[in-house]
Amino acid sequence: MGTETVSKPVMDNGSGDSDDDKPLAFKRNNTVASNSNQSKSNSQRSKAVPTTKVSPMRSPVTSPNGTTPSNKTSIVKSSMPSSSSKASPAKSPLRNDMPSTVKDRSQLQKDQSECKIEHEDSEDDRPLSSILSGNKGPTSSRQVSSPQPEKKNNGDRPLDRASRIIKDESDDETPISSMFRKKIDSGMSGGNQLSNDEKKPLVQKLHQNGSTVKNEVPNGKVLGKRPLEKNSSADQSSLKKAKISASPTSVKMKQDSVKKEIDDKGRVLVSPKMKAKQLSTREDGTDDDDDDDVPISKRFKSDSSNSNTSSAKPKAVKLNSTSSAAKPKARNVVSPRSRAMTKNTKKVTKDSKYSTSSKSSPSSGDGQKKWTTLVHNGVIFPPPYKPHGIKILYKGKPVDLTIEQEEVATMFAVMRETDYYTKPQFRENFWNDWRRLLGKKHVIQKLDDCDFTPIYEWHLEEKEKKKQMSTEEKKALKEEKMKQEEKYMWAVVDGVKEKIGNFRVEPPGLFRGRGEHPKMGKLKKRIRPCEITLNIGKGAPIPECPIAGERWKEVKHDNTVTWLAFWADPINPKEFKYVFLGAGSSLKGLSDKEKYEKARNLTDHIDNIRTTYTKNFTAKDVKMRQIAVATYLIDKLALRAGNEKDDDEADTVGCCTLKVGNVECIPPNKIKFDFLGKDSIQYVNTVEVEPLVYKAIGQFQAGKSKTDDLFDELDTSKLNAHLKELVPGLTAKVFRTYNASITLDEMLSQETKDGDVTQKIVVYQKANKEVAIICNHQRTVSKTHGAQIEKLTARIEELKEVLKELKTNLDRAKKGKPPLEGSDGKKIRSLEPNAWEKKIAQQSAKIEKMERDMHTKEDLKTVALGTSKINYLDPRITVAWCKRHEVPIEKIFTKSLLEKFAWAMDVEPEYRFSRR
DNA sequence: TTTGGCACTTAGTATATGAGTT
DNA sequence: AACTCATATACTAAGTGCCAAA
Numbered sequence: 005m006g007t008e009t010v011s012k013p014v015m016d017n018g019s020g021d022s023d024d025d026k027p028l029a030f031k032r033n034n035t036v037a038s039n040s041n042q043s044k045s046n047s048q049r050s051k052a053v054p055t056t057k058v059s060p061m062r063s064p065v066t067s068p069n070g071t072t073p074s075n076k077t078s079i080v081k082s083s084m085p086s087s088s089s090k091a092s093p094a095k096s097p098l099r100n101d102m103p104s105t106v107k108d109r110s111q112l113q114k115d116q117s118e119c120k121i122e123h124e125d126s127e128d129d130r131p132l133s134s135i136l137s138g139n140k141g142p143t144s145s146r147q148v149s150s151p152q153p154e155k156k157n158n159g160d161r162p163l164d165r166a167s168r169i170i171k172d173e174s175d176d177e178t179p180i181s182s183m184f185r186k187k188i189d190s191g192m193s194g195g196n197q198l199s200n201d202e203k204k205p206l207v208q209k210l211h212q213n214g215s216t217v218k219n220e221v222p223n224g225k226v227l228g229k230r231p232l233e234k235n236s237s238a239d240q241s242s243l244k245k246a247k248i249s250a251s252p253t254s255v256k257m258k259q260d261s262v263k264k265e266i267d268d269k270g271r272v273l274v275s276p277k278m279k280a281k282q283l284s285t286r287e288d289g290t291d292d293d294d295d296d297d298v299p300i301s302k303r304f305k306s307d308s309s310n311s312n313t314s315s316a317k318p319k320a321v322k323l324n325s326t327s328s329a330a331k332p333k334a335r336n337v338v339s340p341r342s343r344a345m346t347k348n349t350k351k352v353t354k355d356s357k358y359s360t361s362s363k364s365s366p367s368s369g370d371g372q373k374k375w376t377t378l379v380h381n382g383v384i385f386p387p388p389y390k391p392h393g394i395k396i397l398y399k400g401k402p403v404d405l406t407i408e409q410e411e412v413a414t415m416f417a418v419m420r421e422t423d424y425y426t427k428p429q430f431r432e433n434f435w436n437d438w439r440r441l442l443g444k445k446h447v448i449q450k451l452d453d454c455d456f457t458p459i460y461e462w463h464l465e466e467k468e469k470k471k472q473m474s475t476e477e478k479k480a481l482k483e484e485k486m487k488q489e490e491k492y493m494w495a496v497v498d499g500v501k502e503k504i505g506n507f508r509v510e511p512p513g514l515f516r517g518r519g520e521h522p523k524m525g526k527l528k529k530r531i532r533p534c535e536i537t538l539n540i541g542k543g544a545p546i547p548e549c550p551i552a553g554e555r556w557k558e559v560k561h562d563n564t565v566t567w568l569a570f571w572a573d574p575i576n577p578k579e580f581k582y583v584f585l586g587a588g589s590s591l592k593g594l595s596d597k598e599k600y601e602k603a604r605n606l607t608d609h610i611d612n613i614r615t616t617y618t619k620n621f622t623a624k625d626v627k628m629r630q631i632a633v634a635t636y637l638i639d640k641l642a643l644r645a646g647n648e649k650d651d652d653e654a655d656t657v658g659c660c661t662l663k664v665g666n667v668e669c670i671p672p673n674k675i676k677f678d679f680l681g682k683d684s685i686q687y688v689n690t691v692e693v694e695p696l697v698y699k700a701i702g703q704f705q706a707g708k709s710k711t712d713d714l715f716d717e718l719d720t721s722k723l724n725a726h727l728k729e730l731v732p733g734l735t736a737k738v739f740r741t742y743n744a745s746i747t748l749d750e751m752l753s754q755e756t757k758d759g760d761v762t763q764k765i766v767v768y769q770k771a772n773k774e775v776a777i778i779c780n781h782q783r784t785v786s787k788t789h790g791a792q793i794e795k796l797t798a799r800i801e802e803l804k805e806v807l808k809e810l811k812t813n814l815d816r817a818k819k820g821k822p823p824l825e826g827s828d829g830k831k832i833r834s835l836e837p838n839a840w841e842k843k844i845a846q847q848s849a850k851i852e853k854m855e856r857d858m859h860t861k862e863d864l865k866t867v868a869l870g871t872s873k874i875n876y877l878d879p880r881i882t883v884a885w886c887k888r889h890e891v892p893i894e895k896i897f898t899k900s901l902l903e904k905f906a907w908a909m910d911v912e913p914e915y916r917f918s919r920r
Numbered sequence: 921t922t923t924g925g926c927a928c929t930t931a932g933t934a935t936a937t938g939a940g941t942t
Numbered sequence: 943a944a945c946t947c948a949t950a951t952a953c954t955a956a957g958t959g960c961c962a963a964a
Contacts (some may be wrong), residue, residue: 008947370927370960475943510954518932518955565927573955580926581954596929644930645958658957682957683931721922724959737929737958783932792947861948868932870950875930923964930957937950942943 052422136390226422374566374591378540380495380504382547382556383569383583384488385533386511394462397455398448405442412438412527415514417456418463424516424524433525434514495568495585503586504568515575519654519684529574535555537573552834566591576652588903602733603741607918609731610742616640621696627717631726633700634659634715638736642688642743642778644682645720645736656680659736660720665710673698687780720890744775744876748916752885764891768882773864775872783868789861796858800851807847873897879905884915 346676389411393400396413405413416425416434424430435451442448444680473481492507512530515523533554538547542561549555557571571585586590606613613635620632637643638659646658656678657666675698676690693701704714720736727734751771756764786792813823813832823832835843879897883905886893897905 506953508953516933516955521955566928570927575955578924582927584928599929647958649957653956657955683933683955685932719922720958735959740930781931786945786948796945872933877964900951921964923962925962926960928958928960931955933953933955935950935952937948939946941946941949 119350145783207266285821286594351800371564373563375541375563376498377544378495378497378563378568379544380540380547380568381491382538382550383507383509383536384492385509385532385550389512392459392462394458397457398461399453400455403447409438409441411512412441413454413456414459414463415512415527417459419514420456420460424514427524428512429522430525433523434527437525437527496593497585497589500590502589502591505584505586507583509571510581516574517654519656519680521654522652522686525577525738526575531571531574536569538569539567540566586903587900588906593904593907596904599741600745602882603738603745604878604917604919606731606734606738606742607746607920609734610639613727613730618694618696621694621700627722629700630704630715630718631723633697633704634718634723635727636694636697638739639743640693641677641691642740642780643687643742645723647720653682654680656682656684658682658720660718662714663710664705664708664712664714667701667705669698669702669705669715675701676907681780685780685782740779741876743915744779744872745777745878745881747778748772748877749881752881753916756885756889761891764889765895768885768891768896769860769869772869772873772877773867775877776867776869779872779876781871782866785865789865793858793862796854800854800858803847803854807844807851809848810840810844814844873901874904878917879908880911880915881917883908883911884913886913887913 087672146196302886389407391407391410392414393410395404396417397403416438419425431451438451439446441446448454462567487506493504494501495504496502509531510528513528515521515526515528517524533549533551534557536556537558537560538556539560539562540546541563544557547556567582567584570580573579573581595681617632617635617639620628621636623632638645644658646660646662648661649656657663658681662677662679666677668676668678670676670690672691672693676688678686678688681687701714708714708716724735727736748771749776752768755767755771757767809824813835816823817835822834825831873896879901882896883893885891886896893902893909902909
């Protein structure tokens with residue numbers, strides 16, 4: 005839709021001034037609400053930005069409650085995930101080394117052909133054109149009335165109370181030091197000093213109105229930074245680098261004879277020589293003793309090079325290069341791993357008869373080499389459909405269906421309790437696709453005359469049966485599944501065994517698009533091997549196709565990309581579905597680290613960027629003015645860039661695609677944003693902006709209809725091109741990472757006080773929540789939320805009753821009288837007053853904890869903390885904070901997060917996100 | 921310059937898992 | 943052992959951004 009138009013030449017800078025740091029208050033509150041048609045119909049989610057209102061700061065988030073996993077934790081034993089954790093079922097993972105299975109390669113070769121893929125195209129046709137009109141709803145249905153945010157929220161948030169008492173039950177405090185053992189290379193992180201001053205993210209400042217952070221005291225953090233010894237090296241000694249080198253080719257490891265070792269990270273390295281004894285994958289970390297301690301840095305580099313060299317190398321580094329420089333080049337150069345790769349490279353070659361497309365595709369990625377050797381077993385397919393024979397009723401009479409027809413009918417029947425089931429769009433799309441299977445002349449002519457109840461009930465019974473299975477049966481089943489999947493779960497990348505993220509091909513089903521997706525309900529057909537392209541190292545055995553008689557579409561050997569397999573998305577054939585390594589892999593870790601370094605690097609340029617856009621608020625050139633305002637919004641509000649979308653997608657927007665109707669000017673200088681963002685999550689926020697911004701936005705709206713683009717001269721590529729001129733490698737999304745991470749860093753350092761672990765965790769959660777609000781990370785209120793709160797309330801009341809009894813008995817004991825009998829009529833034995841006091845204290849603590857938990861639960865019912873933790877918060881901030889404050893890292897990161905962030909574990913305690 | 925292909929990150933929700941209870 | 947509940951993980955949709963071709 006809206007395309008843009010020209011750009012204007014040049015700009016001049018006006019001279020605006022305004023300091024960026026002004027106190028704008030951006031809060032997210034919505035004041036409005038009025039319209040809201042927006043909320044998705046869906047029930048619950050009141051997507052309204054919850055946020056709002058609450059000023060984060062003040063809300064006492066209460067304790068996280070014990071969430072913590074193990075309390076005991078204390079020891080953080082190696083906190084590292086690394087090792088172990090992988091849950092590999094331990095079984096001997098190794099054994100299956102991938103290769104084994106692989107057998108012949110013969111088959112493959114590109115023949116793809118045979119499969120004819122049928123795409124059904126959809127005909128959905130719904131234009132959707134509708135756009136949202138400004139308020140409300142233009143568009144039809146989409147937005148439903150939401151409960152309105154604002155008020156609602158207010159109402160809802162009960163919380164504020166102070167409950168915070170915290171106590172920690174477990175005392176887990178572990179010495180931090182002990183906690184993290186691994187170290188990392190210092191690489192990039194290099195020195196950072198902590199200055200507290202720096203600028204805080206605007207967002208934060210501005211954000212909620214008022215709620216600013218209070219700062220000042222950085223709690224006494226440690227100032228003296230210790231030299232961080234990188235000591236790490238020590239560990240290394242062990243580095244056993246696997247000798248991988250040999251392997252590349254060899255990697256094919258014969259099945260058995262492989263030896264595996266674990267590298268530093270606990271990853272298993274495989275080397276042909278050893279026997280596979282058990283390698284317990286990281287699981288037991290134990291295994292390899294030594295390795296575990298190896299610094300991550302090394303890990304990255306890992307072995308490949310045999311040279312062990314290494315030791316210290318790490319330092320090298322790029323540092324900012326990453327950031328500043330365009331990533332590409334930097335990447336290679338510097339990272340140790342890359343170097344390593346390079347070396348090996350050559351060896352790999354080998355023939356590959358199998359290989360099919362040798363042509364290395366132009367690869368789109370960044371063109372950089374990502375790996376040298378890559379071995380895996382391909383993907384696993386969902387089991388074929390098992391017909392149940394239950395008939396649906398058509399106008400009250402049972403109807404016979406073919407297996408294929410039944411399969412699709414079942415997909416629909418099973419969704420009866422979801423909101424999709426009643427959505428016209430969903431039903432229409434489903435009907436179109438199902439009807440194609442039924443045939444025009446089928447008895448069934450109308451979806452509304454179909455009664456899927458029999459199948460739905462059968463489904464419930466099956467579910468129940470499953471639930472009723474004994475624990476052993478369930479366990480057996482699970483093991484069986486595990487056994488089948490094990491070989492597909494791992495890949496060996498440059499000699500290191502790594503978990504694959506999604507090795508299962510997506511099963512057929514009905515498309516569940518979010519929001520008012522025009523394609524919801526369409527049949528997502530079953531994917532066949534002949535639609536799948538694999539990517540594997542040259543010379544590595546080509547995975548056998550798991551479905552007899554079929555073959556892969558193609559086998560590539562492109563080491564400039566990280567995917568292991570892909571196929572065309574059946575819903576949108578122009579897009580693809582990829583199989584990648586898991587989040588805990590080195591490849592992903594490296595890229596994650598680069599992402600944070602890039603964001604961190606922004607710290608050094610943010611002032612300049614703000615000065616620039618401020619100046620351009622008054623630029624003569626409209627495009628320049630739009631770029632300035634858009635950049636301002638992205639910086640202050642952490643909005644997404646906003647790429648153009650097709651008509652066959654849900655109608656959502658980001659900064660560059662905001663419509664005139666999404667923005668409302670409220671004199672004197674407030675702007676109310678109300679739009680559906682990614683995943684059709686509503687963003688409602690009223691903020692005070694710089695007067696010049698206010699004026700500029702008014703200009704951009706002038707003479708346009710509500711559905712026109714606010715930034716008609718802009719799109720993400722123009723915006724990013726501009727950002728790149730300011731800072732190489734800078735793009736719009738970097739601001740979100742920057743704002744999220746710096747907000748966490750600053751809130752943690754300013755608000756962490758002495759106290760027990762529980763109190764500190766409360767501080768962390770509060771900071772995490774603030775970030776989630778800034779990023780508008782929402783979640784649906786669970787269906788049972790209300791009931792859960794009621795139950796908790798009741799339980800608290802009960803406990804309070806008991807407390808009252810205890811107090812009565814204490815008084816009586818003091819007077820030498822026996823206790824009263826319990827409310828249940830039971831007798832209670834006499835105790836000494838101090839024993840009663842002790843009980844009272846325990847009971848009070850229990851009540852407080854429960855109240856705290858309840859408040860936190862209510863407070864966070866619509867806020868998703870996980871998304872920012874996983875994607876936006878530099879884990880080094882968290883790790884360093886945990887070290888400084890002796891909080892076991894396990895209290896903050898789950899097992900999988902520990903794995904994912906293995907690269908950040910050995911950061912120095914003084915690490916600060918801002919280098920300044 | 922715009923469009924589309926491609927690769928990869930980010931996101932909410934469904935489901936599995938596990939801790940705490942009863 | 944069976945439940946409850948809550949979190950952790952699995953799943954896959956929906957973004958961003960780059961590049962080359964149109």
